[in-house]
Amino acid sequence: MTILKSLPRLxxxxxxxxxxxxxxxxxxxxxxxxxxxxxxxxxxxxxQPGEIVTRKRLKEELWTNTFVDFDYSLNTAxxxxxxxxxxxxxxxxxxxxxxxxxxxxxxxxxxxxxxxxSAKVMLAVLPFENLSREPEQEYFSDGLTExxxxxxxxxxxxxxxxxxxxSSMRYKGAGKEIGQISRELGVGYVLEGSVRSDGNxxxxxxxxxxxxxxxxxxxxxxxxxxxxxxxIQEEVARxxxxxxxxxxxxxxxxxxxxxxxxxxxxSSDAYLDYLKGRFHYNKLTEEGVKKSLVYxxxxxxxxxxxxxAYVGLADAQQLFGFVGPVSSSEVIxxxxxxVMKALExxxxxxxxxxxxxxxxxxxxxxxxxxxxxxxxxxxxxxNYANAHRFYAGYLSVIGRHQEAIQEIFKAIELDPLSxxxxxxxxxxxxxxxxxxxxxxxxxKTLEMQPDFAPAEYTxxxxxxxxxxxxxxxxxxxxxxxxxxxxxxxxxxLGHVYAIAGQRREAEEALNELQKTSRRSNAPPYWTxxxxxxxxxxxxxxxxxxxxxxxxxxxxxxLRSEPRFDSLRSTAQFKDLLNRIxxxx
Numbered sequence: 001m002t003i004l005k006s007l008p009r010l011x012x013x014x015x016x017x018x019x020x021x022x023x024x025x026x027x028x029x030x031x032x033x034x035x036x037x038x039x040x041x042x043x044x045x046x047x048q049p050g051e052i053v054t055r056k057r058l059k060e061e062l063w064t065n066t067f068v069d070f071d072y073s074l075n076t077a078x079x080x081x082x083x084x085x086x087x088x089x090x091x092x093x094x095x096x097x098x099x100x101x102x103x104x105x106x107x108x109x110x111x112x113x114x115x116x117x118s119a120k121v122m123l124a125v126l127p128f129e130n131l132s133r134e135p136e137q138e139y140f141s142d143g144l145t146e147x148x149x150x151x152x153x154x155x156x157x158x159x160x161x162x163x164x165x166x167s168s169m170r171y172k173g174a175g176k177e178i179g180q181i182s183r184e185l186g187v188g189y190v191l192e193g194s195v196r197s198d199g200n201x202x203x204x205x206x207x208x209x210x211x212x213x214x215x216x217x218x219x220x221x222x223x224x225x226x227x228x229x230x231x232i233q234e235e236v237a238r239x240x241x242x243x244x245x246x247x248x249x250x251x252x253x254x255x256x257x258x259x260x261x262x263x264x265x266x267s268s269d270a271y272l273d274y275l276k277g278r279f280h281y282n283k284l285t286e287e288g289v290k291k292s293l294v295y296x297x298x299x300x301x302x303x304x305x306x307x308x309a310y311v312g313l314a315d316a317q318q319l320f321g322f323v324g325p326v327s328s329s330e331v332i333x334x335x336x337x338x339v340m341k342a343l344e345x346x347x348x349x350x351x352x353x354x355x356x357x358x359x360x361x362x363x364x365x366x367x368x369x370x371x372x373x374x375x376x377x378x379x380x381x382x383n384y385a386n387a388h389r390f391y392a393g394y395l396s397v398i399g400r401h402q403e404a405i406q407e408i409f410k411a412i413e414l415d416p417l418s419x420x421x422x423x424x425x426x427x428x429x430x431x432x433x434x435x436x437x438x439x440x441x442x443x444k445t446l447e448m449q450p451d452f453a454p455a456e457y458t459x460x461x462x463x464x465x466x467x468x469x470x471x472x473x474x475x476x477x478x479x480x481x482x483x484x485x486x487x488x489x490x491x492x493l494g495h496v497y498a499i500a501g502q503r504r505e506a507e508e509a510l511n512e513l514q515k516t517s518r519r520s521n522a523p524p525y526w527t528x529x530x531x532x533x534x535x536x537x538x539x540x541x542x543x544x545x546x547x548x549x550x551x552x553x554x555x556x557x558l559r560s561e562p563r564f565d566s567l568r569s570t571a572q573f574k575d576l577l578n579r580i581x582x583x584x
Contacts, residue, residue, distance in 0.1 A: 010212075011046050013094065013107045014413065015186045016085065018042060025084060037062060037073070038081035045095065045105035054102040078103065091405045091434050108161075122187040122413075124163040125149045127172040128204075131196040141195045143271060144204070144236065145169070148191065151241045153383035163187060164385040166282070167417035182211030185416050189217075191240070200225055202232065206240050218243055265299075265306040273299035277312045281319065282420055285453070285483060292316045307345035307352065314338035314355045318362060321553045329551070332363045350381035354390055361394050362553050365581050370394055385415035392428055397556050398582060401432035419445060419452050426458040430465075431560040438462040453483035460492055465562050469500035487516055488554075491526030495563055498533030506534055523547065525554035532564050540564075541572045548579055555580060 011018045017026045023039060025032045034042075040062055044053050055074065063070050078095065081087075087094045096106045125148045130141040146165055153162040163185050171181060178190050193206035207219035220243065222236050265271055277295035280288045293316045299309035314335045321331035339359055342352040357373030360366040374391040377384060388411035395404035408421070408428045415421045422445040429438035442459035445452060460475035476493040483489060494509030510530045516522050528543035547555045558564065559582040567573045577583040 011109060012188065013046075013105075013109045015183070018046060032084050034084045035077070035080060037077040038084065041077055041081055041103075042105075045103060046109060049105045049107075049109045052098045052102045052104045055100075056102075058102065086437075086440070088434055088437055091402055091429070091432055091437070093405075093409055121159060121189065122161045122163070122185075123152065123189045123191060124181065124185050124187045125152065125168055126181070126190060126192040127169055128192075128206075129194040131194050132198075134197065137195065137197055140197075140268075142169075142275070143268070144193075144195060148240060150381075151238065152191075154381060160383075161414060162383050164383075164415035164418065166385070166421075167415050170417050178209055178211055178214055186413065187211060204232075204236050206236075265303045265309075267303040267306070270299040270302035270306050270309065273302065274306070274309050274312055277309075277316065281312065281316050282418075286320075286486075289316050289320045293320070305345060307342045307349055310338045310342035310345070311349065311351045311355050314342065315358070318355075318358055321362070331553075332359075335359055335363070348380060350377040350384045350387055353377035353380065354384070354387045357394070358390055361390075361397065362556060363551060365551075365556070367394075367398060367581055383414055385411045385418070385421060388414065389421055389424055392424065396428050396431045396560055399559055399584065401428075401560070404428050405432060405434075417448070419449055419455070422448065423452070423454045423458055426455070426462070430458060430461050430562070431557070433465070433562060435462040435465045439466070451482050453479045453486075453489070456482065457489055457492065460496065464492070464496040464499065469496055472496045473500070485516060487513060487522035487526045490516065491529045494530035495533035498530060498535075503534065506530060510534075523552045523554050524550065525552045529563055532566055535566060537567060537570070540567060541576075544576055548576055556582075558582065559584075 008020065011020060015027055018024070018039075019026065020043060023036075025034045025039060025042065041053075041058065044058065044061065047053075058074060059070050063073060078097075082089065082092075082095055085094045089097055092106060094105060094107045096104050098104060125145055128141040128144045128148075130137050145168065149162055149165050149168065152160065167185060176184075178192075181190060182188070188211055190209045190211055191206060192209065193204065196203045202224045204222040204224070205219070206222075208217045209215065210217055220240070222239070224232050224236075265274075273295045277292040277299065279292075280295065281292040282288070293313065296309050296312040296316055299306055300313065303309070317331055317334040317338065335355075336359065339352065339355045342349060343356065346352065353373045354377040357370045357377065360370035360373060364370075371391075371394060374387060374394060377387040378391065381387065388407050392404045392408035392411060395401070395407060405428055408425050411421045412418075412425055422441065426438045426441035426445065429435075429441060439459055439462040442455045442462065445455035446459070449455075456475045456479035460472040460479065463469070463472035463475060473493065473496055476489055476496065480486065480489045480493065490509055490513050494506050494513060497503075497506035497509060510527070513522065513527055513530065517524070517527065524543045524546040528540045528547060531537075531540035531543060544555070544558070546552075558580065559577055564573070574583060
């Protein structure tokens with residue numbers, strides 16, 4: 001145990017915690033079973049995160065018995081360690097293999113420097129409580145929470161990770177203990193506060209709590225007159241951010257980021273419409289997108305200079321291209337003006353650059369420009385979870401799967417309770433052909449919300465590739481019941497029927513899909529998926545060619561999609577990849 005005792009008492013990474021003195025590995029506070037050798041290897045790796053711990057050193061320190069088969073014993077111990085961490089040798093999150101040399105720990109570690117990724121202090125801003133109990137004051141307390149998240153997220157972002165609004169707002173009115181919130185979000189610190197209005201006076205309180213022992217590190221009260229509510233939010237957020245920077249971050253000559261207001265509007269009604277739009281957008285359904293479009297348009301009508309509302313409008317129009325009955329040309333004509341208007345109003349808005357990157361990726365197929373815009377967005381706000389999420393999708397599309405998985409895990413670290421991000425972890429793992437972890441992630445998402453159709457869909461995709469055909473069919477049927485007659489799900493159902501040898505059912509799904517296509521302009525990509533499952537290559541290529549000509553939004557996944565593996569070696573397939581600009 002001397003190896004572990006050379007570490008600090010508690011070493012944290014993600015949702016895990018190693019108690020080096022007790023020799024215990026915990027996940028979300030729950031002790032995991034881990035044998036001594038894997039635990040000692042973890043201890044050595046955590047002594048030097050980002051550095052290679054050589055096989056020679058591991059042998060000298062842990063396997064002094066020369067009669068033991070060292071290679072077999074080491075490989076077994078590392079495999080057990082990865083199993084305990086839910087890790088993978090092919091797509092590592094924690095333990096990376098340096099071939100023929102050794103291993104290194106690649107995740108951020110609380111309290112340790114790493115050349116691979118510097119350790120971040122993780123903070124959650126809980127929804128500020130409206131003590132006035134007046135419903136019309138809710139927008140102020142929610143707005144203050146949003147302002148704090150963005151402003152704190154731009155403080156030396158390589159050192160401070162701030163949980164995204166999507167996850168933080170799930171605790172509104174939940175009444176959960178700080179310790180439980182800390183474990184669920186994987187954070188070491190929590191900022192909580194309240195807002196009370198009395199006539200023309202406003203009192204705001206805030207306090208910083210260290211989750212480990214519930215210690216109150218800092219607290220402050222702000223008394224203001226009720227005049228310009230957004231100016232008050234910005235002033236208080238700036239003051240709190242400055243104080244927390246001193247409490248949480250190491251001394252540095254680097255100046256504090258001068259973050260702009262998160263609202264970019266003086267209209268509380270416009271801001272509320274924007275928040276409602278995002279709520280419906282995140283449902284990822286045709287109905288949800290339609291509702292979000294209405295709210296984003298209302299926000300713009302109330303404030304034509306509201307940059308974020310134009311971003312929301314562009315994002316919703318793009319998502320409508322995936323879930324709605326519209327052509328790509330229609331979608332482009334609606335997205336581009338909204339994105340360019342947002343950038344005209346605020347070129348420093350990470351959300352706008354992310355939307356532009358999505359446009360270049362999905363519709364223009366300008367891969368170099370798309371990556372440039374994603375990197376620009378992350379430069380502006382490294383704590384913007386959606387930029388990491390969409391950039392992960394880009395990396396997956398072009399076949400850089402290990403980078404994609406690293407990027408999507410950055411998104412889930414910042415937004416751990418987001419159903420959308422959680423599901424896209426599974427999607428990226430599926431495209432990387434890590435079907436076991438993909439199915440496990442989909443099940444985790446379904447634990448959060450059992451009727452979430454996208455998670456049933458990705459679960460079915462993974463099961464299909466694992467030849468668990470009946471389970472895949474069940475998952476797709478559940479997804480279909482939860483989302484209506486979605487062509488992507490109908491296509492997936494037809495494909496899995498085909499590869500399971502149930503050709504009659506596959507043909508029925510194909511006929512139904514083609515009827516749907518004639519009625520509602522369903523993407524031709526999905527018809528090609530069923531034909532590929534039926535091994536009808538000529539018909540599959542006919543529909544893929546149509547998808548390419550029409551710039552079907554789904555065609556960008558052609559290079560990575562496992563369901564087209566039976567076509568991959570042909571000259572026609574390579575020609576299609578060339579047309580999209582995705583040839584290896």
